[in-house]
Amino acid sequence: MNRIRLLPDHVANQIAAGEVVERPASVVKELVENSLDAQATRITVEIQAGGRSLIRVTDDGVGMSRDDALLCLERHATSKIQRAEDLAAIATMGFRGEALPSIASVSRFTLTTRERDTDSPEGTQIIISGGKIHEVKSAGSAPGTIIEVRQLFFNLPARRKFLRTEETEAAHIQHYLTLAALAHPNVGMAFHKDGRQVWQLASVKSGNDIAARLTALRERLRTLYGDEQKLLAVDSSTEISSRDETDAEYSPAVRLWGFMGAPGMSRATREDQHLFINRRPVENRGLNFALLEGYHTALMKGRYPVCCLFLEIDPAAVDVNIHPAKREVKFHREAEVRRFVAQAVRQTLLSFHSEPAKERVVSITPVRDRQQQESETTSVQQESQTEQVALPHFPPALRPAPEPTKPTIHQPALRMGFGLNQKTNPAAPLPAAESHSTSPIVPLAPRPSPLAAPSGPVPLLNVPLRLVGVIGKLYVILESDRGLVLLDQHAAHERILFEQMLNRLEQNGQTASQRLLLPATVELSPRDANFIREQLPALTRLGVGLSEFGESTFLLDALPPFVKASDPRRFVLELVDELKAAGQEVNSLRLGEHTVAKTVCRHAVKANDPLAGRELENLVEELRYCAMPYTCPHGRPTIIEMNFRELEKKFGRTQ
Numbered sequence: 135m136n137r138i139r140l141l142p143d144h145v146a147n148q149i150a151a152g153e154v155v156e157r158p159a160s161v162v163k164e165l166v167e168n169s170l171d172a173q174a175t176r177i178t179v180e181i182q183a184g185g186r187s188l189i190r191v192t193d194d195g196v197g198m199s200r201d202d203a204l205l206c207l208e209r210h211a212t213s214k215i216q217r218a219e220d221l222a223a224i225a226t227m228g229f230r231g232e233a234l235p236s237i238a239s240v241s242r243f244t245l246t247t248r249e250r251d252t253d254s255p256e257g258t259q260i261i262i263s264g265g266k267i268h269e270v271k272s273a274g275s276a277p278g279t280i281i282e283v284r285q286l287f288f289n290l291p292a293r294r295k296f297l298r299t300e301e302t303e304a305a306h307i308q309h310y311l312t313l314a315a316l317a318h319p320n321v322g323m324a325f326h327k328d329g330r331q332v333w334q335l336a337s338v339k340s341g342n343d344i345a346a347r348l349t350a351l352r353e354r355l356r357t358l359y360g361d362e363q364k365l366l367a368v369d370s371s372t373e374i375s376s377r378d379e380t381d382a383e384y385s386p387a388v389r390l391w392g393f394m395g396a397p398g399m400s401r402a403t404r405e406d407q408h409l410f411i412n413r414r415p416v417e418n419r420g421l422n423f424a425l426l427e428g429y430h431t432a433l434m435k436g437r438y439p440v441c442c443l444f445l446e447i448d449p450a451a452v453d454v455n456i457h458p459a460k461r462e463v464k465f466h467r468e469a470e471v472r473r474f475v476a477q478a479v480r481q482t483l484l485s486f487h488s489e490p491a492k493e494r495v496v497s498i499t500p501v502r503d504r505q506q507q508e509s510e511t512t513s514v515q516q517e518s519q520t521e522q523v524a525l526p527h528f529p530p531a532l533r534p535a536p537e538p539t540k541p542t543i544h545q546p547a548l549r550m551g552f553g554l555n556q557k558t559n560p561a562a563p564l565p566a567a568e569s570h571s572t573s574p575i576v577p578l579a580p581r582p583s584p585l586a587a588p589s590g591p592v593p594l595l596n597v598p599l600r601l602v603g604v605i606g607k608l609y610v611i612l613e614s615d616r617g618l619v620l621l622d623q624h625a626a627h628e629r630i631l632f633e634q635m636l637n638r639l640e641q642n643g644q645t646a647s648q649r650l651l652l653p654a655t656v657e658l659s660p661r662d663a664n665f666i667r668e669q670l671p672a673l674t675r676l677g678v679g680l681s682e683f684g685e686s687t688f689l690l691d692a693l694p695p696f697v698k699a700s701d702p703r704r705f706v707l708e709l710v711d712e713l714k715a716a717g718q719e720v721n722s723l724r725l726g727e728h729t730v731a732k733t734v735c736r737h738a739v740k741a742n743d744p745l746a747g748r749e750l751e752n753l754v755e756e757l758r759y760c761a762m763p764y765t766c767p768h769g770r771p772t773i774i775e776m777n778f779r780e781l782e783k784k785f786g787r788t789q
């Protein structure tokens with residue numbers, strides 16, 4: 135008996151819908167992506183009851199002819215690819231030709247469309263219920279497409295039951311729309327929820343060059359998130375060269391651009407971490423990891439960066455056809471892409487502190503650009519004005535920045551200046567991902583970063599600071615012309631020691647070490663002894679002269695000069711405990727120099743006396759010379775600011 139038969143179309147569609155249409159937000163995603171692919175300049179999304187009772191997406195895109203409108207509801211009907219080879223380089227959001235038939239099979243669906251570029255005023259309307267066409271008729275409508283999805287999953291009660299509350303579903307929809315809005319500032323977007331307007335985002339005109347795109351993105355970010363965020367502009371590109379002989383000539387260009395949080399800015403979840411690959415919002419573990427790696431000591435454990443970053447890469451170098459909803463992608467050169475992203479992030483963090491002083495100064499501003507400046511944020515202008523009131527009476531020890539700074543730092547016109555199409559030298563090999571463990575601090579080849587200028591914050595350590603006092607033997611109070619500044623002495627000291635240590639290590643393969651007058655022996659438990667034995671080489675390189683002196687006894691005969699050696703034995707015992715704790719974090723037998731250095735510094739700082747007067751001034755000065763001064767090696771902030779605006783808010787002087 136033959137038992138196999140072909141499934142009817144509407145069943146096949148429902149099965150496909152199981153993968154593509156998980157919840158109302160997936161419908162919104164598919165429909166909005168279709169509108170974007172149809173070159174819409176305005177998209178309106180309306181939902182009711184979290185998208186359960188209604189989702190309506192209206193666009194002014196190219197629209198469809200009657201034939202196309204009928205065809206688009208067939209499975210595997212698409213205008214976006216033609217041949218299997220096209221799959222290798224997809225430039226549109228869609229390509230599977232599955233979304234519309236899937237959605238139409240699990241809802242009451244109405245498609246109304248009219249071609250944009252024909253003279254005929256006639257449009258087409260198709261009404262479908264649960265995948266069955268009820269009516270096809272002419273309809274008068276504006277050019278573009280309206281798709282209405284009512285009663286999602288009405289014919290699949292089991293699926294309907296799995297939907298969450300209206301608020302949750304609406305939040306998912308809004309989250310997707312936020313991503314789409316960030317990726318397409320040039321498209322005007324409106325969002326209505328239960329008859330109420332949530333957004334009305336005007337289209338932001340933007341050219342093709344990166345400066346204009348950054349400005350447009352900044353504008354969108356501001357509309358969606360408000361003005362408070364301290365974001366750094368990112369722009370970095372390179373060519374990924376292959377180690378693989380077979381396609382040696384093929385080296386796709388990649389670029390990472392967008393905005394990311396200044397050092398010390400983070401969230402407890404990935405919620406504000408937006409990553410796009412060729413404008414597609416994606417989840418990619420490799421990239422997540424690269425971000426964390428790039429932030430490195432600028433991020434606390436368990437915290438996530440805030441960013442909106444776009445990776446642009448030759449579509450042929452990435453496979454988007456690995457997930458039915460296209461949420462995940464796969465790179466052909468995963469490791470290289472990761473390394474590039476980590477490096478770009480790191481570079482941005484480093485240049486935040488080190489570059490502005492040299493790079494931002496510009497004396498001539500073309501008139502054309504000046505007009506553009508008018509549209510810059512007022513906060514930027516305020517900053518540049520206050521910048522000019524450099525206070526002459528500050529003690530010389532607390533003068534701003536390692537390089538002398540001109541007060542005109544923040545001329546936004548600089549954006550037009552130089553290096554816009556700058557690439558990081560493609561000839562220079564990408565540093566290995568692991569290289570962080572050996573040369574974390576030395577800045578990479580200097581790269582002009584004019585883009586940090588347009589709306590980036592002026593780094594706190596680039597403005598003059600005046601010492602006010604110390605509270606709790608720990609917090610140093612300083613004053614700047616922007617407001618109140620607080621410095622955590624220990625955190626700052628840790629950062630300074632950490633960088634000094636690693637710089638020395640980098641230069642001499644060994645950090646400074648001081649022989650003890652009286653070497654001490656330390657007895658450890660067998661387990662601790664085993665553990666510390668693994669760490670001896672790193673400890674020695676970092677100036678802690680510890681050697682085996684019997685079964686589980688160790689001899690300590692040298693320490694880094696900054697460690698007070700009043701009780702060397704205790705120092706070792708505590709260091710062992712801290713290293714063990716650090717070891718649990720990194721989960722490896724032998725800790726890297728980084729981890730050991732971090733721990734030694736933390737310990738040294740803890741054991742030190744509080745600083746006073748001149749020493750504090752030196753501390754601030756030395757912090758200024760650090761490559762990553764804003765966080766301690768564990769990612770906690772070293773210095774924070776409460777500007778006058780925030781103070782006024784707290785004291786109820788403003789709203």
Ligand code: ADP
Pocket residue numbers: 164168169172193195196197198206211212213214227228229230231232233234235278279
């Ligand atoms: P895909 O997007 O993968 O091609 P869909 O099922 O989402 O598959 O859409 C099928 C086809 O319908 C698209 O290829 C496109 O030609 C057409 N289409 C869908 N939505 C729109 C729209 N909003 N405007 C114009 N054409 C559209």
Ligand code: MG
Pocket residue numbers: 164167168227228229231233234
């Ligand atoms: Mg589609």
